[in-house]
Every structure is written in structure tokens, then in C-alpha cells.
Amino acid sequence: xxxxxxxxxxxxxxxxxxxxxxxxxxxxxxxxxxxxxxxxxxxxxxxxxxxxxxxxxxxxxxxxxxxxxxxxxxxxxxxxxxxxxxxxxxxxxxxxxxxxxxxxxxxxxxxxxxxxxxxxxxxxxxxxxxxxxxxxxxxxxxxxxxxxxxxxxxxxxxxxxxxxxxxxxxxxxxxxxxxxxxxxxxxxxxxxxxxxxxxxxxxxxxxxxxxxxxxxxxxxxxxxxxxxxxxxxxxxxxxxxxxxxxxxxxxxxxxxxxxxxxxxxxxxxxxxxxxxxxxxxxxxxxxxxxxxxxxxxxxxxxxxxxxxxxxxxxxxxxxxxxxxxxxxxxxxxxxxxxxxxxxxxxxxxxxxxxxxxxxxxxxxxxxxxxxxxxxxxxxxxxxxxxxxxxxxxxxxxxxxxx
Amino acid sequence: xxxxxxxxxxxxxxxxxxxxxxxxxxxxxxxxxxxxxxxxxxxxxxxxxxxxxxxxxxxxxxxxxxxxxxxxxxxxxxxxxxxxxxxxxxxxxxxxxxxxxxxxxxxxxxxxxxxxxxxxxxxxxxxxxxxxxxxxxxxxxxxxxxxxxxxxxxxxxxxxxxxxxxxxxxxxxxxxxxxxxxxxxxxxxxxxxxxxxxxxxxxxxxxxxxxxxxxxxxxxxxxxxxxxxxxxxxxxxxxxxxxxxxxxxxxxxxxxxxxxxxxxxxxxxxxxxxxxxxxxxxxxxxxxxxxxxxxxxxxxxxxxxxxxx
Numbered sequence: 001x002x003x004x005x006x007x008x009x010x011x012x013x014x015x016x017x018x019x020x021x022x023x024x025x026x027x028x029x030x031x032x033x034x035x036x037x038x039x040x041x042x043x044x045x046x047x048x049x050x051x052x053x054x055x056x057x058x059x060x061x062x063x064x065x066x067x068x069x070x071x072x073x074x075x076x077x078x079x080x081x082x083x084x085x086x087x088x089x090x091x092x093x094x095x096x097x098x099x100x101x102x103x104x105x106x107x108x109x110x111x112x113x114x115x116x117x118x119x120x121x122x123x124x125x126x127x128x129x130x131x132x133x134x135x136x137x138x139x140x141x142x143x144x145x146x147x148x149x150x151x152x153x154x155x156x157x158x159x160x161x162x163x164x165x166x167x168x169x170x171x172x173x174x175x176x177x178x179x180x181x182x183x184x185x186x187x188x189x190x191x192x193x194x195x196x197x198x199x200x201x202x203x204x205x206x207x208x209x210x211x212x213x214x215x216x217x218x219x220x221x222x223x224x225x226x227x228x229x230x231x232x233x234x235x236x237x238x239x240x241x242x243x244x245x246x247x248x249x250x251x252x253x254x255x256x257x258x259x260x261x262x263x264x265x266x267x268x269x270x271x272x273x274x275x276x277x278x279x280x281x282x283x284x285x286x287x288x289x290x291x292x293x294x295x296x297x298x299x300x301x302x303x304x305x306x307x308x309x310x311x312x313x314x315x316x317x318x319x320x321x322x323x324x325x326x327x328x329x330x331x332x333x334x335x336x337x338x339x340x341x342x343x344x345x346x347x348x349x350x351x352x353x354x355x356x357x358x359x360x361x362x363x364x365x366x367x368x369x370x371x372x373x374x375x376x377x378x379x380x381x382x383x384x385x386x387x388x389x390x391x392x393x394x395x396x397x398x399x400x401x402x
Numbered sequence: 403x404x405x406x407x408x409x410x411x412x413x414x415x416x417x418x419x420x421x422x423x424x425x426x427x428x429x430x431x432x433x434x435x436x437x438x439x440x441x442x443x444x445x446x447x448x449x450x451x452x453x454x455x456x457x458x459x460x461x462x463x464x465x466x467x468x469x470x471x472x473x474x475x476x477x478x479x480x481x482x483x484x485x486x487x488x489x490x491x492x493x494x495x496x497x498x499x500x501x502x503x504x505x506x507x508x509x510x511x512x513x514x515x516x517x518x519x520x521x522x523x524x525x526x527x528x529x530x531x532x533x534x535x536x537x538x539x540x541x542x543x544x545x546x547x548x549x550x551x552x553x554x555x556x557x558x559x560x561x562x563x564x565x566x567x568x569x570x571x572x573x574x575x576x577x578x579x580x581x582x583x584x585x586x587x588x589x590x591x592x593x594x595x596x597x598x599x600x601x602x603x604x605x606x607x608x609x610x611x612x613x614x615x616x617x618x619x620x621x622x623x624x625x626x627x628x629x630x631x632x633x634x635x636x637x638x639x640x641x642x643x644x645x646x647x648x649x650x651x652x653x654x655x656x657x658x659x660x661x662x663x664x665x666x667x668x669x670x671x672x673x674x675x676x677x678x679x680x681x682x683x684x685x686x687x688x689x690x691x692x693x694x695x696x697x698x699x700x701x702x703x704x705x706x707x708x709x710x711x
Contacts, residue, residue, distance in 0.1 A: 015515065019531065023531075025543070025547050025549070095427045098423060099428050102428060105408045105409055105410065105415060106407065107409055112705075121436055123639075123643055123692075123695060124647075124691070125684075125691060127664045131443060131684050136438060138677075139442065165431075197417060198415065198420065199417035202420045223537065230649045230664070250541065254552065258545055259545075261542070262538065262545065265538060270534060273530065
């Protein structure tokens, strides 16, 4: 199929817009992490700084804005997210594996029903899974008096592990089902014929065959658990995970520390993705090389073995890296030239803000003391306050208290 | 029992220890994690909202109170219907449908391009770059949009700075940010089923249609789309379900004046401490989801196994 050049061109533009939509917000957010201003923005660029990755800042009006390193609530959240992730992996991978293996043994009449029940949890909205778990365990805890069960039934981390396992098991199940479809049953039969017991067959044949699926199911389970919000926010009760901490932060007002956190997560994701891709390509290359070797050995004449001259080719990746380097050096020189980096810049910006703040305070005070206004004359104070209370957009950006 | 449920005798096939592990794992999952909590929530949604100590007492009885509250409002209200909650509900469903359709329209050209036109290395690059944003937390992705759309945000600052506008547009107040965010949040769950479905189409069919003089639009309408039907249904179902049940994106991006239906559930549950009513509203959400899936399956004649792969 060869579309005309015009259509190709339009398609190129469309793809560019689409990917700009996917990546643009993330890139802009990453840039705002380096701006020292309190509000994540680009255009009033204050100073280039790493403060949001480190200790944050104390604003001119005394408000403390925590950075990544100094935010203990975030650290607690990450720790409980990790615990929950580990718990979910240990529960949902075995469950998914068992359910997938049993699927191959269920009678064909029952298979559809069995399959439907297994994938049902993914189709439930996440909030419902969270609510139903909490409701049930609250009842169980209420029945048990003051003992161990009551403690466990009101433990947010335990409930979150159960609630997340409910639907993450399904993802594991699907991974195992996909792998089992390519399983060669004769291997089992051969082992049985050679005198292995059923248990041995399971541990020596099936589990090794499924081990790649076990690994990927564990990774998927952990990632889904780590970034889940809809279920967790109900089942976590009074504890906090990373996602609930982020949500409560966003609700109180947006801060560049969140941009810094997001950039850290993005960097980790990209590194993981690149490593995975490199490893996969290496394995693939090794495989094709062994295949080629096999073909060459078998080839009767020398035609295939002839070496072809390979022209020099610039890999696409290099161009991208070069572009990034050029832009980065350009940005860095600009920043240094305009004295936008380092303590001096930050101090200057802070001083300016402080003086503005003091000025405002003074105007407020002087307004208060004007006799004419106190005596109930013309209440012309509105202009002096900059009409902040008349500004309709003042509270509209505020996320509300929900 | 063995012959009724399984093709071979279960314990003999797997060995005793492994068979017990299978049974325990599956029963634990199906019964304790999936079925009992849902039934208990259903039960609670028909009960009065009483403090834990009064449970089982005379004030704890079965009632339709919560469902009738959803439709008719509280008993003291003057309106005939509960316009606030019904409005939130209707708006959630309507917007979710629009979001689903928008996702389908946006994704189809890209999926077709990656599956059939691009050469393999470009296709792989595009797929990897599609996956990367998907691994970033939904909340943080919404936060990225929030930076763009806030009243003092990047877009408004840019527009006013350039001089196109005197005053910023209130993206958050008018929920433009929310709709953009909802489309953004689940677009990849539309992309991959579509891509997989189109990818399995034999390119010779398209060539044949071309050779027989079919226009490009007609080829898509008569060949590609019918072939991709399971993928389309699967993508639409996933996107609709996730959008209707979304909580993270509305928490970050919705304006304070409007609510998304799961936010309403959250309010009843956590702010007003009325678990029964929260459960009732959850059941309503669940029913809508189930009806949607069944309708999609009925209309497009696909099985549930084809929806989720």
C-alpha cells in the first residue's frame, strides 16, 4: 500500500501532533522542576536550581515548601508503597499461575464461565474493589472483638494488599495464560513416562517453562500496585502510600517538588525501558547469529558465505543524542551568561520578592491607619488592595477540600 | 465432582500437594477477594447507615433509602428529583462516551500507520515511545496537564505574554483541563488493542481492494474496520470503564464546582461517613459498567474473552 506523498505528509504531521500531545506535558513538567520559583512555571523563569530535588525552600512569607529529600511524608508513602507492592507480588503471582494452569484442565463447557470470573475484576471500577474490601473487613473486624482479627481488619496496608491482589491477579493470570498456550504437553508426558511423579513434573517442567512469565508477572504486578490510586485511596484507611500523598499534595496546591518527583520517576522508567530493549535486542541478535551460522554451515555452495561490503551508516539514536547535547549546551550557556544559576541568583530573586511583600504589607498598614477611611468617608481602599477579593480567578484554581 | 469439573481427575493429574495449592489459591481469590466483598457491599447498600455499635439493633434494617435518595433526593428537599446527583451521573456517562469516541478517532490513524505503513524499525520505536508515558503514574500525568492549564499556568502565561489575550482562559473552571486529561489518561488502552487487531490483517486484502478500484475510505470501511472489530470493541470497553471509574484524574483536574461520579462516591464514603450510601452509589456505577459491557458484546457480537486478552 503506497499512499500519495500528500497523504504521507499529512500523516507525518498528525503523528507529530499526537506524540507532542503525549510527551509535551511531561517535558514541560520536567523543565519546571528546575525553576526555583514556588509555582511550577516556565515563563517567569527565576533561577536554574536543583532545590526541589534537595531540601526545598522556605518562602519569603515563612511558608515551608519541602523538596524531595526533606519530605518525610513522601518517604513514608514510598516505604508503604514498597511494602504493599511486595505483598501484592507474593500473593497475586501464585494465584494467577494456579488459575491459569487450572484453566487448561477445566472441562470445555465450563471454560467460558471460569474465564469470565477470572477476568471480571479488571472490568470492575477500581473504587468499587477498594470499597467492597473495606466494607467487608470492617464487618469482620467488628465481629472479632478486640483481638488480632480486629487489628488486621483495620490495618490499611493489609487491606490494600488484599484489594489490589483482587484485580492484579487477573493481569498475572492473563500473562500466564498467554505463555501456557504455547506449552508442549508432550514434555509432561515424557517426564511421566520416565517415572517422574506429578509433583516433580510441576516443579521440574512446568515451573521452569513458566519462569519468564513469572518474572514479567511479578514486574507488572509491582508496577500496577505501585501506581494504583483508585483502589488504594479507599482501602488504605489512615495510612498513606506514594499515590495518596501525591494526591493530597496536588489538592493543596501545586508545587515544583512534584515536578521533581515526576522527573525522577520518568528518568527511572526510561532507564528501565532502554535496558530492557537493549537486553532483548542482544538476545535476538544472538539468536539470529546462531541461525545464520547454522544456515551457512548447511549451505552447499559458497554463495551465502560471500561477505558484502557494508557502507557506513549513522544510527538514528546518535542524531537524537547529538541534538539533545546541542540544545543542552545552548541552554547551559544561556543560563550562565544571564547569571541564572547559583546562590546569588536565588538570593536576588528572594530579596526582590521579600521587598515586594514588605511593600504590600506597608500599603496595607498605611491603609488601615488612614483617618478618613476609619471615619467612614469614602471607602476607596479597593484599588489599593489591588482588588484581590474581586478577582474571580483567585479561588477558582484552588482544588477544593474534597 | 472430578469428572464433572475437570477433563482429568484433578488430584491425580497434579499430585496432592500441588493440587491443594491450586485449590487454595483459586478459592481464596474467587471467594474471598472477588465474590464475598461484592455481595457484602450489595447487602450494605440496602441497610440503614448506623454506627458500628448499633449494628444488629432495631435501627439496622433493610431499606431502599439510598437508592431513592439517588433518584428523588433527600426527604426534606423540595425538588421532585435529585438533580445534583443525577446530573453528575449523567454528565459522567455522557462525557465518558465522548472521551471513548474521541480516543477511537485519535488512535485509529496511528494504529493503522504503525501496523501497516511504517517500516519495522520505525514501528518498534513508535511502540516503545507509546509505552513510556503509560508507565508514569496517572496522577503525575494529570499533574503535568495541570501545570499547563492552571490559571497562571504555562499556556495562559504564554498566551498573555505573546499578547494574544489580555486575560487567561479559565481552563480548569470550564473543565477543559479535565476532558483533555481524561482523553490523555487512557489513550494507550485504546491504541494497543486496535494495533493488535489491525496488525493481524493480511496486507494482501488491502492490496486486493485497491486493485479492484476501491477508494481509500471504502477500503477502511469495508475491510480494515470489520477486521479490527474485536480490537475496537475491546479498546472502547476498556477506555469507557476506566473513564467512568476514574478518580485520580478528576481529583487533580476537575474544577471545584463540578464532580465526577466516583468523586461523589468518595464524598459519601470518606467525608460524610455514610458507607451505606457510598455502597449504593458504587452498585449503581457497577450496574452501569456491566450494562455497557453486555451491550457492547451484544451489538458487536464478540465474546468476553475477546475483550480482554
